[in-house]
Amino acid sequence: MNLEEVKRLDDEERIRFIQRDRFVKYPRARRILDRLEDLLKYPDTLRPPSFMIVGDPNNGKTALALYFLRNNLPYERESGEIVYPVVFVQAPEKPDLSRFYDYVLDALKIPYRRSAPLSHREALIEQAFEEYSVKLIIIDEIHNVLSGSTLKQREFMNGLKNLTNYTKRPLVLVGTKDALIATDTDAQIASRFKPEYLPLWTYDKDYLSFLNAIEKTLPLRKKSDIAFNERLSRKILELSEGYIGEIVSIIKELAVLAIRSGKEKIDISLLRELGWVAPSGRRNVTGLG
Numbered sequence: 001m002n003l004e005e006v007k008r009l010d011d012e013e014r015i016r017f018i019q020r021d022r023f024v025k026y027p028r029a030r031r032i033l034d035r036l037e038d039l040l041k042y043p044d045t046l047r048p049p050s051f052m053i054v055g056d057p058n059n060g061k062t063a064l065a066l067y068f069l070r071n072n073l074p075y076e077r078e079s080g081e082i083v084y085p086v087v088f089v090q091a092p093e094k095p096d097l098s099r100f101y102d103y104v105l106d107a108l109k110i111p112y113r114r115s116a117p118l119s120h121r122e123a124l125i126e127q128a129f130e131e132y133s134v135k136l137i138i139i140d141e142i143h144n145v146l147s148g149s150t151l152k153q154r155e156f157m158n159g160l161k162n163l164t165n166y167t168k169r170p171l172v173l174v175g176t177k178d179a180l181i182a183t184d185t186d187a188q189i190a191s192r193f194k195p196e197y198l199p200l201w202t203y204d205k206d207y208l209s210f211l212n213a214i215e216k217t218l219p220l221r222k223k224s225d226i227a228f229n230e231r232l233s234r235k236i237l238e239l240s241e242g243y244i245g246e247i248v249s250i251i252k253e254l255a256v257l258a259i260r261s262g263k264e265k266i267d268i269s270l271l272r273e274l275g276w277v278a279p280s281g282r283r284n285v286t287g288l289g
């Protein structure tokens with residue numbers, strides 16, 4: 001169904017449509033997606049070119065990784081071979097290599113004994129990468145590594161380095177700024193994971209074109225031209241405090257309000273009506289910090 005058809009649906013259906021997750025591209029995301037694409041095609045090498053996606057919480061890191069994953073889902077070759085171009089896992093809650101290997105094997109649906117020694121599981125992973133033509137592994141929430149002793153952190157990061165050595169495939173880490181500390185335990189590791197930042201949004205051309213792109217996904221019956229309304233676009237940015245998750249939520253809620261009120265377009269009075277509390281304000285209300 002195209003957007004014009006969605007616009008003709010009833011209010012509740014249009015609201016459900018708005019509330020769904022969707023990934024809207026923006027220049028920085030495009031650049032990172034291109035880099036990920038390059039890594040997929042990169043030949044096996046002893047020192048594969050890895051990198052790290054770094055950004056504040058609620059700023060689109062996981063959404064970006066999942067978008068890439070969705071575009072590179074497992075498939076079956078005519079020969080019957082199964083191909084897993086990308087393995088996406090979360091880092092364990094603590095720097096625990098054993099747990100991490102479990103996650104990787106589970107992602108590839110490889111059966112193994114939980115009691116199998118680390119070396120055995122490493123061998124299984126190496127085999128699986130070969131068998132399923134795995135091209136890239138992405139590890140989200142890598143800052144979790146910091147919730148362990150320096151020794152454990154270093155052990156874990158070395159484990160990751162070894163993983164790229166024996167699979168000969170690149171590794172992409174995803175995490176908050178704290179993740180930089182984790183890779184900083186060792187100059188050799190830091191040099192392998194150069195950061196690619198997803199910074200907080202500011203009032204600029206990219207922000208306005210992002211607003212425009214989001215507006216184009218909304219099934220409202222009238223144009224809002226949010227990006228061309230400076231007061232409105234500035235206010236949305238201010239209330240979002242620069243987090244993409246907030247920007248997207250504000251606009252989605254405004255769109256829902258636009259439908260419920262019968263206005264069919266987003267404007268500054270609707271934003272006032274929404275009474276959005278900025279994230280820092282929310283923390284103050286709960287008294288947690």
Ligand SMILES: Nc1ncnc2c1ncn2[C@@H]1O[C@H](COP(=O)(O)OP(=O)(O)OP(=O)(O)O)[C@@H](O)[C@H]1O
Pocket residue numbers: 021022023024025026029055056057058059060061062063064176244245246248
């Ligand atoms: N490009 C995008 N287009 C539309 N929505 C997006 C986009 N990027 C992020 N979002 C939305 O913003 C919210 C936060 O994104 P996400 O979960 O990726 O943040 P994160 O950086 O991984 O946060 P955390 O550090 O807390 O894990 C999600 O609801 C997501 O759907």
Ligand SMILES: [Mg+2]
Pocket residue numbers: 061062063140
């Ligand atoms: Mg995330």
